[in-house]
Amino acid sequence: MVVRKDVVVLDCGGSSIKAGFAGDDKPVCVVPNCVAKPKGEKRSYVCDEIARIKDISSLNLRRPVDRGYVVNWDLQREIWDHVFAKVLKINPKNCHLVLLEPPFNLPNIMWEQDVVVFERFQFKSALICNPATRALHRVFAADGGGGGGGEGEGSSSLHAKARCGVVVDAGFSFTHATPVFDGKPIRRGIKRLNLGGKALTNYLKELVSYRQWNMMDEQFVLEDVKEKTCYAAADVCEELKKAKMRGPSNEVNREYILPDGVHVLRGSVKEGPTRDPDAESSDDDDPDEGGGARKRKKKSGGGGGKGGKRPSVANGGGGKGGYVEQLLAIGNERFMVPEALFHPTDIGLDQAGIAELTTQAVNEANKDLRGMLYGNIVLTGGCALIPGFKEKFEAQLRPLVNADDDVRVVVADGDPICAAWRGASDLGASDEFDRLALTREDWKRDQADIRRRYDEHVAVGKGRA
Numbered sequence: 001m002v003v004r005k006d007v008v009v010l011d012c013g014g015s016s017i018k019a020g021f022a023g024d025d026k027p028v029c030v031v032p033n034c035v036a037k038p039k040g041e042k043r044s045y046v047c048d049e050i051a052r053i054k055d056i057s058s059l060n061l062r063r064p065v066d067r068g069y070v071v072n073w074d075l076q077r078e079i080w081d082h083v084f085a086k087v088l089k090i091n092p093k094n095c096h097l098v099l100l101e102p103p104f105n106l107p108n109i110m111w112e113q114d115v116v117v118f119e120r121f122q123f124k125s126a127l128i129c130n131p132a133t134r135a136l137h138r139v140f141a142a143d144g145g146g147g148g149g150g151e152g153e154g155s156s157s158l159h160a161k162a163r164c165g166v167v168v169d170a171g172f173s174f175t176h177a178t179p180v181f182d183g184k185p186i187r188r189g190i191k192r193l194n195l196g197g198k199a200l201t202n203y204l205k206e207l208v209s210y211r212q213w214n215m216m217d218e219q220f221v222l223e224d225v226k227e228k229t230c231y232a233a234a235d236v237c238e239e240l241k242k243a244k245m246r247g248p249s250n251e252v253n254r255e256y257i258l259p260d261g262v263h264v265l266r267g268s269v270k271e272g273p274t275r276d277p278d279a280e281s282s283d284d285d286d287p288d289e290g291g292g293a294r295k296r297k298k299k300s301g302g303g304g305g306k307g308g309k310r311p312s313v314a315n316g317g318g319g320k321g322g323y324v325e326q327l328l329a330i331g332n333e334r335f336m337v338p339e340a341l342f343h344p345t346d347i348g349l350d351q352a353g354i355a356e357l358t359t360q361a362v363n364e365a366n367k368d369l370r371g372m373l374y375g376n377i378v379l380t381g382g383c384a385l386i387p388g389f390k391e392k393f394e395a396q397l398r399p400l401v402n403a404d405d406d407v408r409v410v411v412a413d414g415d416p417i418c419a420a421w422r423g424a425s426d427l428g429a430s431d432e433f434d435r436l437a438l439t440r441e442d443w444k445r446d447q448a449d450i451r452r453r454y455d456e457h458v459a460v461g462k463g464r465a
Contacts, residue, residue, distance in 0.1 A: 022428025438463025
């Protein structure tokens with residue numbers, strides 16, 4: 001496919017921005033969609049610049065997206081400015097735009113988005129896409145039209161002809177289940193779960209802060225802890241038993257080396273066996289493996305809580321040259337945090353879990369389509385990268401589906417985070433783009449009618465796919 005350097009493809013998520021050019025197989029950049037200000041510094045760091053920050057503790061993060069929707073367009077414009085000028089190195093006035101938009105976007109946000117695209121950046125034309133349809137398109141394209149990302153040949157030809165399936169997008173801000181038929185979303189069937197990667201990180205922060213150290217201000221660090229240690233357990237009860245074991249037989253507990261901004265700039269999971277805190281004295285100074293002395297804090301009540309202290313250099317294992325690692329012990333949090341996606345009631349959210357959410361979405365479709373929808377379920381979003389997520393989702397979904405229906409679940413394109421972007425990239429490089437896109441001149445001429453359609457929730461034919 002020919003790469004069009006004049007067509008910019010942008011997927012503006014709650015956690016990251018995926019930006020690149022139409023026809024490319026992968027985005028030029030996947031960078032944080034936020035601005036960070038380190039403590040003690042006057043300047044702020046925008047998206048890709050955050051990687052240059054040495055001390056990431058207590059970062060003040062400002063995100064333009066809240067609960068899946070852009071709520072701070074001034075900040076979002078600042079980030080787009082940086083991406084266009086410093087990363088993509090393009091002049092928007094000379095380019096066209098393909099932009100991915102979440103379901104159920106609000107009229108005022110849609111209108112402000114148009115104003116930013118056509119008046120602030122002055123793109124020649126723009127096409128707004130549904131991420132679910134683009135991700136499903138990419139699955140079929142990657143499998144040569146077979147559907148299902150290359151896992152078997154079952155009912156693939158029928159799915160490909162109908163472009164039919166369910167896209168379960170478990171992203172940073174939310175989880176959506178979107179049934180798609182003939183390349184278009186079945187809008188009445190789109191279901192939302194108000195849980196995503198951000199809520200899981202917040203849940204992990206609360207657990208860690210209650211049991212050990214106050215980490216409530218460490219969003220950036222705890223996101224990394226979650227990504228490197230969490231997994232979806234096939235049997236939670238069995239995993240809880242394993243987590244209670246002591247000594248080398250415990251395969252659940254892990255220790256995460258916290259960054260200190262000097263010796264360790266980015267955290268990592270410590271290799272080797274973990275310490276057994278129950279076998280150590282609560283009050284005495286005990287020699288650790290490195291020969292140094294470590295005084296453990298006597299726990300009472302809530303451990304760290306909001307009033308707890310941050311771990312000091314005396315709270316880790318042994319080190320070299322006077323340096324001692326700062327360690328964060330992670331136990332059953334590793335699997336109990338992702339479990340919230342499957343059982344939201346565990347954390348007080350009165351909503352269906354992700355498997356039941358999918359059945360609700362499929363049941364809104366015509367009965368004749370349900371078998372095909374269950375036969376092509378595509379997982380996208382960052383949460384789909386959690387080890388064991390696909391297997392647990394499939395195991396929980398199977399009992400909810402008619403025994404005569406095949407259930408086929410795949411993770412989109414090997415990279416669920418960029419699947420929708422890749423589908424949008426294909427569209428931007430095709431002949432369909434010029435036919436579907438809304439030009440800046442047409443928008444200026446018809447903007448009153450477009451605004452009215454947004455307010456009345458009437459479909460806008462031009463400029464949206």
